[in-house]
Amino acid sequence: MGVVATATLFSAAGVGAGMWIKSPAQRAAEAGPPRQSVLTRPVEKRVLTSDVVTRGKVVAGQTVTVAPQASAGGEGGAPVVSRVPKKAGDSIRPGEVLIEISGRPVFALEGRVPAYRDLKPGAQGQDVRQLQDALGRLGFSTGSDERGVFGSATKKALRDFYASIGYEPPSATDDDGAAVKAAAAAVRAAARAVEDAQTALSDAYYALGKVPEGTDRTEATNAVKNARRTLDRAIEDRRTAQGELAEAQAAEGPELPASEVVFLSGFPARVDTVGGRVGSPVGESVMTVSAGELVVHTYVNALQVKLLKEGQPAEIYAELDRKKTTARLLSVATAPTAAGRGEDDERQPAAGGEGYLVVLRPGSALAAGLSGQDVRVTIQAASTGTEQLIVPVTAVTAGRRGTLHVTVATPNNGQRRVEVRELTSGGGYVAVDPLEPGALSPGDQVVTGVTAQESAPGGGGEQDGARDGEATSS
CATH class of the missing domain: 1.10.287 (Helix Hairpins)
Structure with a gap:
């Protein structure tokens, strides 16, 4: 009886221990993947935009290098800088002297045609008309002369202008009359x-x-x-x-040497750099000035350029003054270029070290202090314009026949397929339109994936689609 009782006791203890002690194989089996669950996201109704975000540089519409010709030296001597009334960062008004070379002024006038010849009495052409307009805006009328003809009234206006800045105008003839x-x-x-x-x-x-x-x-x-x-x-x-x-x-009379004038497209203009000092010889550049409205230049890669076209809205954000300015895409280059990327350009180059130049025009004038500054650029490459049904891109599945559909999770773990057409995409979302009106509504939960990698028995929706040879759109 004692032996039987002892055996019974040890058997019971063994059964109890077997319930708590597990073999490595059993523990591995019980640690298998849990039953998968479906990931969903709600359908939204809003305006969808696709943006291109990059870095840009604020530049002037026109940049001119002031490099007076040797004729500005006078008396046949080597030209030297004799006065520097402007310094880098200064504003320039029309008619102001930028620099003096061997006692002769170099001043700025308004105009888009560069000075390419000396303008003498009797000259005719578009550049003469530009000079007449510039002098007229400064209060020196040339009204009695025919437009574009350097006549007696233009001579008087030019002579009076030179007198106003404290210089004698050069003579058009060298025979002293x-x-x-x-x-x-x-x-x-x-x-x-x-x-x-x-x-x-x-x-x-x-x-x-x-x-x-x-x-x-x-x-x-x-x-x-x-x-x-x-x-x-x-x-x-x-x-x-x-x-x-x-x-x-x-x-006979005064002339305007090409070496004494710089025509700028707009004012106020700005002095960017000053390379000449009093007493120094005139080199290739003694000063650089910029004029016209400030625009933004940026470069995009071959994939981004396909999304851009003239007129698209954009936003410029300047970290310097923490201001946002609306803008419009002014032009897009049709060929890549590496121009504009100097050693001091901190922007990362586009693929291959080259990019497509994009020019943006601000909706309102940028502060002059932003010239040359690096800014953030956001270009709205596409937009639905009005509110549309929006789903994550991972919720859209493409079939063999080019059809698109989303899978809507229904109560009690059910699913239904809704065929849609894509309107536009951007930022990881897709604007869709159900082929059957009312089949998709804001708030519907669309399937975007599952929590486990292995298929679970009885799975449907995306798993069925995958068996049918379908793939998730990206």
Whole structure:
């Protein structure tokens, strides 16, 4: 009885221990993956936008390098910087002197045509019209001259402008007026010749009238003819002399050397850098100035450029003053370029070290202090425009026949498939439109994935789609 009782006791203890002690194989089996659960996200109704975010640099619409020609040195000497009234960062107004080279000014005027020739009296062209407009805006009228013709009124206006900045204008001729003096002397001589010829003709007529009737009048008649011919020639010579005098007077006067003017497209302009110091020789650049509205240049890669087109809205954020400014995409380059990426450019280059230049125009003027600064650029590449049904991109599944659908989770762990068409995508979301009206509503839970990698028995929805050869859209 004791043996039986002891055996029974140990058997019970073994059974109890077996309930608590597990083999490694059993523990591994019980640690298998749990039954998978479905991940869902609610359907939203809102405006969907697709943005391109990059870095850009604020630049002026026009940048000009001031590099006066050797002619600015005067007297044939090597040109040197004699005065620097402006420093980097200064504002420039039209008519102001930027720098002085060997005693001669280099000033700024408003205009888009660069100074490519010396403008002298008698010159004609678009650049002359630009000079007349610039002088007129400064209060020096050229109204009596024909537009685009450097006449007497333009000469006076230019001379008065030079006087207003404290300089004598250069002379268009280098003979100290000798040509005009000679032409004037020729006109006086021609006028006297005409007077003498008129007197001779009068005398010839008087002599002809004194010849008695019935006598030979041939000699007196010939004398009259010769006197008239002499007078006609004298009058022609006087006319020629007068024309030469007018040409000499028109050519005389002040000129505007190309080396003394910088035409800028807009004001106020800014001094970017000053490379010349008083006494230093004039090199390739003594100053750089920028003018016109501030715009933003940025570079995008080959994938991003396909999303962009002129007129798209954008936003410029300047960390310097923490201000946001609306903008519009002004232009998109059709070919990649590495231009604009210097050693001091902190932006990361696009793929391959190159990118497509994109120019943005701010909706309101940027502060002048932002010129040359790095800013953040956000371009709205696409937008639904109005509120649409929005789902995560992982919720959209594509079938073999090009159809798209989403799977909606229903109560009691059910699912239903809703065929849709894609409107636009961006930021990991897709705007969709159900093919069957009302089949999809805001708040519906769409399946975006599962929590486990292994399939669970009885799974449907995306698992069924995968067996049918479908793939999740990306």
